[in-house]
Amino acid sequence: MPANLTPEYKAAEAAFRKARDPRERLEWLREMLRVIPKHKGTDHLQADIKRRIKELSEELEGPRKGGARTAPALVVRPEGAAQIALLGPPNAGKSSLHARLTGSSAQVAPYPFTTQYPEPGMLPYEDIHFQLVDLPAVSPEHPLPWLAGALSSADACLLVVDLGDPACVEQVEALHAFLRNKRVTLTERWEECPGEADESDPFALRLPTLLVANKADRLADAEEELRAFLELSGFRYPALITSAATGRGLGELGRWLFSHLGIVRVYTKAPGKPVERGHPFTLRRGQTVEDVARLVHKDLARQLRYARVWGKSGLQGQQVGREHRVEDGDVVELHA
Numbered sequence: 001m002p003a004n005l006t007p008e009y010k011a012a013e014a015a016f017r018k019a020r021d022p023r024e025r026l027e028w029l030r031e032m033l034r035v036i037p038k039h040k041g042t043d044h045l046q047a048d049i050k051r052r053i054k055e056l057s058e059e060l061e062g063p064r065k066g067g068a069r070t071a072p073a074l075v076v077r078p079e080g081a082a083q084i085a086l087l088g089p090p091n092a093g094k095s096s097l098h099a100r101l102t103g104s105s106a107q108v109a110p111y112p113f114t115t116q117y118p119e120p121g122m123l124p125y126e127d128i129h130f131q132l133v134d135l136p137a138v139s140p141e142h143p144l145p146w147l148a149g150a151l152s153s154a155d156a157c158l159l160v161v162d163l164g165d166p167a168c169v170e171q172v173e174a175l176h177a178f179l180r181n182k183r184v185t186l187t188e189r190w191e192e193c194p195g196e197a198d199e200s201d202p203f204a205l206r207l208p209t210l211l212v213a214n215k216a217d218r219l220a221d222a223e224e225e226l227r228a229f230l231e232l233s234g235f236r237y238p239a240l241i242t243s244a245a246t247g248r249g250l251g252e253l254g255r256w257l258f259s260h261l262g263i264v265r266v267y268t269k270a271p272g273k274p275v276e277r278g279h280p281f282t283l284r285r286g287q288t289v290e291d292v293a294r295l296v297h298k299d300l301a302r303q304l305r306y307a308r309v310w311g312k313s314g315l316q317g318q319q320v321g322r323e324h325r326v327e328d329g330d331v332v333e334l335h336a
């Protein structure tokens, strides 16, 4: 990190790192550029920020030809409890999984490079949803400059592979190399905060990753194949065996994501009113009553005086402060 960065710049950068919504990220990038001290030592960083602003603006609009929009947007606005990107080599079954898990009509075909643009869809789990984003294959034969940018809004990745493909290890290594070049690292560590990256590089991205060994219906012994694959490749990702054809493993995905992302559901109620059971707010483990208030309304977080909480922790409507950590299933009554 260059020297002489001001607290104002650092605050804008911290907000940028935290933001997942692409429009919000763009606003923070502009703010970073506005407040960055303009001197020789920050030339590189300034250029980097300008490039990101240009890329992200283009990605948000979708490709244009002669002023007309020719394709869908290249980054997907996050919705639901978390955004999960489907990544992997061509033909592994990403779109087939997407279609089965979310009911989307993602295009599936028996040849590689079928998917061309990001396709969002919602995977229901109990009373919440995860957003799954189907993506084009990552492969050296088909480099897509915007693909890494599309990952900046994701909270985690599903790395979909076909263990029956003899080129599988090589393909995943090529994918790693492509992402590394774009400063994106897939990590097996789900307990890290997503997006929390290298202190010295605001544009580095770390995404917790689950290996999805698909097309298990084609393998005589999928567990054995998976064990051999992990041993041969040295990859440490947690793994799930699936088949988009038979549905094997698909029912476990929602629970797996829920627990490994540390999702916490909070039900709010207004004083004297019943609990709003229909649509919980979703947070991550470690977040507080103040974070709940911010989700309800950003002014509410500022005006919050205290909350009353009912939940599994044993609280039965006791008063708590804004720093109180919420737990899954808590009912929260906010008092401004």
Ligand SMILES: Nc1nc2c(ncn2[C@@H]2O[C@H](COP(=O)(O)OP(=O)(O)OP(=O)(O)O)[C@@H](O)[C@H]2O)c(=O)[nH]1
Pocket: 088, 089, 090, 091, 092, 093, 094, 095, 096, 097, 107, 108, 109, 110, 111, 112, 113, 114, 115, 116, 135, 136, 137, 214, 215, 216, 217, 218, 242, 243, 244, 245, 246
């Ligand atoms: N037997 C079997 N075939 C599958 C499975 N999943 C996908 N397929 C088939 O594999 C082929 C490729 O599937 P897609 O879902 O298009 O794969 P993709 O990873 O999205 O491919 P690209 O978009 O080209 O990167 C299609 O013929 C699918 O029917 C599976 O679990 N079992």
Ligand SMILES: [Mg+2]
Pocket: 094, 095, 096, 107, 108, 114, 115, 135, 136, 137
């Ligand atoms: Mg596809």
